[in-house]
Amino acid sequence: MPGGEYFHRVDTAKYNQMPPAVKRLFTNSAGLAICFTTNSPVIKAKWTVTNSGRMGNMTGIAQKGLDLYIKRDGKWQFAGVGSPSGVSSEGVLVNNMGTEEKECLLYLPLYDELKSLEIGTTSDSYIRAGQNPFKNKIVIYGSSILQGASASRPGMAYSSRLSRSSGYNFINLGLSGNGKMEKEVADMVADIDADAFILDCIPNPSPTEITERAAEFVMTLRSKHPDTPIIVIQTLIREKGNFDQKVKKWVKQQNEAIARQIEILRKNDVKNLYFIKEDHFLGTDHEGSTDGVHPNDLGFDRMLQKYKPHLSKILKVKFDKE
Amino acid sequence: MPGGEYFHRVDTAKYNQMPPAVKRLFTNSAGLAICFTTNSPVIKAKWTVTNSGRMGNMTGIAQKGLDLYIKRDGKWQFAGVGSPSGVSSEGVLVNNMGTEEKECLLYLPLYDELKSLEIGTTSDSYIRAGQNPFKNKIVIYGSSILQGASASRPGMAYSSRLSRSSGYNFINLGLSGNGKMEKEVADMVADIDADAFILDCIPNPSPTEITERAAEFVMTLRSKHPDTPIIVIQTLIREKGNFDQKVKKWVKQQNEAIARQIEILRKNDVKNLYFIKEDHFLGTDHEGSTDGVHPNDLGFDRMLQKYKPHLSKILKVKFDKE
Structure with missing residues (x-):
């Protein structure tokens, strides 16, 4: 979106009716990247973030750091990272290259507000x-999970992996703990001139909130986008629920609640509405999470192997093989 | 090993001739786990580590936290984590279980010294x-890499994954930046009553150090263990070297140096010596690292898919499929 602070995902002054936690999270630069070309043999960065504490389930690089890709033979290839040292950081992202022109893509911190960046x-x-x-x-x-917990570095957030592997712009509106489908957020999302909407928020709202809000959220998008595909995805199974029976039951209720709402919407003849059901998104060995809730990079990889065939079919998008 | 501080990997007072950095790293509890059984429906932990700073390429859970597995149908299954909040931490690892007896395996911090633990x-x-x-x-x-950078949680260190998937005890003597094959360390390793030795240290020594030390390290083990399998593994290719030509060259020189030493040892008729060559250990999409050096869980998974067939054949060990 144009407007607003440069490294914010959404202009939260324009959409100031959204819940405070949502507005704060949209100041995090998750999914944003800076594109530039240079013939320099070394690329450094100086950047500033907030003084928020380090999260237990994220690396510093993912939470507050930088992640550089360079195009090679038409593909984005990992080049180097910037590891944060506090509020202000400085570091070499990549060194000892040639002086040929390089097309660069620099991913920004997933779980912090980027205050300044110098390359x-x-x-x-x-x-x-x-x-x-x-x-x-x-x-x-x-x-x-969409915002990027617990990817190992910014470029490994799953929306960014989908973009690199398809050439399409998958936009990250992940909101840690707050993808709860409020009306004010639906209004903002509906304002985006999108080619498709994917709702992968089911981990956050309670079963009751899903029942109360999901249909209205979908219809808010549909009212402004009569023919745009809307894809709703069930939540992955939480590995915490392997032994915690309450967690297991809660996730099951979330997935049942969204399935019922999709059924109602379809009975009401809402077209171009797609539903992706949980199907061992993280695999079957229970090793795909960092903390029982958020995928690690292995879990994300398995999840994308499940997502991609659906997205490919619905959106007519072709993804690279590994 | 018996003796020494309870949560240290090696009795560093007994082996006090080892380099200071090596002794310090052996105080880190990487790969150690506590076994217990309980019928409690909730398992909590209180634990204390040092005040060392958070690493940029590790989660807090992996560096200073806990990781609980419970046996189900003969397999170790992930149950929950303890996320650190500082020097002293307290948290629920898993809740809302039944009162049946549970066999538990609690992995300890990978990159810190555990000072105390209460369950x-x-x-x-x-x-x-x-x-x-x-x-x-x-x-x-x-x-x-062996010590556990950058696994997402303690149980995801690759030695621990090998143990769970085979039933054999793969012992983690990973030394961050310091697996440099010094004579004093060779003497300590040779004291272990082992069924096999795996040397996966090639990322650390310089090509010159490899040339000077590798054969002696192997022969120190061989002199005390005439028939025990010794497996040497080349270093994985550093993803930092995708564009950094110096890094790329350095890693190539390390792998050439160890290959030459293996050849010399074989010419000298050293038996039961095996050599695993780098073979795209992290895959081919360059997404398998956290920081260009250390595998993320996706990279580790791919690496183990390469390691396992070799280890299975040499050690007659059977690993589970995913």
């Missing part, structure tokens, strides 16, 4: 603003 | 010391 190159090289390399707008609205 | 159960339940559930002793000597 450093050698004094005899050029650096130029790049263009958004991804086409269309596929908006994903979701939970902490 | 909490309900007052009307029992808790009993368990027995080491893993047979034999397969000692792995290695780098930060």
Whole structure:
């Protein structure tokens, strides 16, 4: 979206009716990336974030750091990271390259507000603003899992992996603990000129909130986007529920509640509405999570192997193989 | 090993000739786990670590936290984690279970010294010391990658994954940045009554150090263990070297240096010496690392898919499929 603070995902002054926690989380730069080209053999960065504490289930690099990709043979390839040292950090992202022109994509912190960013190159090289390399707008609205917990670095958030592997712009509207489908958030999402909407928020609302809000959220999007595909995804099974019977039951109730709402919407003849059912998204060995709730990179990889065939079929998008 | 501080991997007073950095790292509880049985429906923990700073490429749970598995149908299954809140932490690892007897395995912090640990159960339940559930002793000597960077939680260190998936005791002698094959460390490793030795330390020594030390390290083990399998593994390719030509060259030189030493040892008729060559250990999409050096859980998973067929054949060990 145009407007608002530069590294915020949403102009929260414009959408100031959204809940305070949602507005705060939209100041986190999850999914945002800076595009530039340079012929410098070294790329450095200086950046500033807030003084928020380190999270237990995230690396510093993922929470407050940077993640650089460079295009090679038409594909985005990992080049290096910036590991944070506090509020202000400075570091070499990649060194000892040639002086050929490089197209760069620099992912920003997943779980912090980026206050400033400087990119450093050698004094005899050029650096130029790049263009958004991804086409269309596929908006994903979701939970902490979408925001990036617990990817190991910013570029491993699943929306960003989908973008790199398809060339389409999967937009990260993940809201840690707060993807609860409030009316004011639905109104904001509906304002986006999107080619598709994916709702992957079911981990956050209670079964009752799902029953009360899901149909209205979908219909708010539908009223402004009569033909745009809307894809709703059930929540992954929480590995905490392997032994915790309450957690297991809660997740089951969330998934039953959203299934019922989809059924009602379909009976009401809502078209272009798709539903992806939980299907061992994290695999079957129970090793795919960092903390029993959030996927680790292994879990995300398995989840994407489940998501991609659906997304490919619905959106007519082709994804790279590994 | 018997003796020494309870949560240290090695009795560093006994082996006080080892380099200071090595001794310090052996105080980290990487790979250690506590076995117990209880019928409590809730398991809590109170634990204390040092005031060392949070690492950029590790989660708090992996660096300073706890990771609980419970046996189900003969397999160890993830149950819950303890996320650290500072030097002293307290938390519920798992809740809302039944009152049946549970066999538990609690992994300790990968990158810190555990100073104290208390396990909490309900007052009307029992808790009993368990027995080491893993047979034999397969000692792995290695780098930060073995110590557990950048697994998402303690139980995801690769030695621990090998143990759970085979029933054999893969012992973690990973030394962050310090698996450099010094003579004094070789002497200590040779003292272990092991059924096999795996040397996965090649990321740490320089090519020159490999040339100077590898053959002697192997022969120190061989002199005390005439027939025990010794397996040497090349270093994985550093993803940092995708664009950094110096890093790429350095890793190539390390792998060439160890290959030459293995050749010399074989010419000298050293038996039961095995060599596993780098073979895209982290896959081919360059997404398997957290920071360009250390695997994320996706990278570890791919690495184990490469390691297992070799280890299975050499050690006659059977691993579970995913």
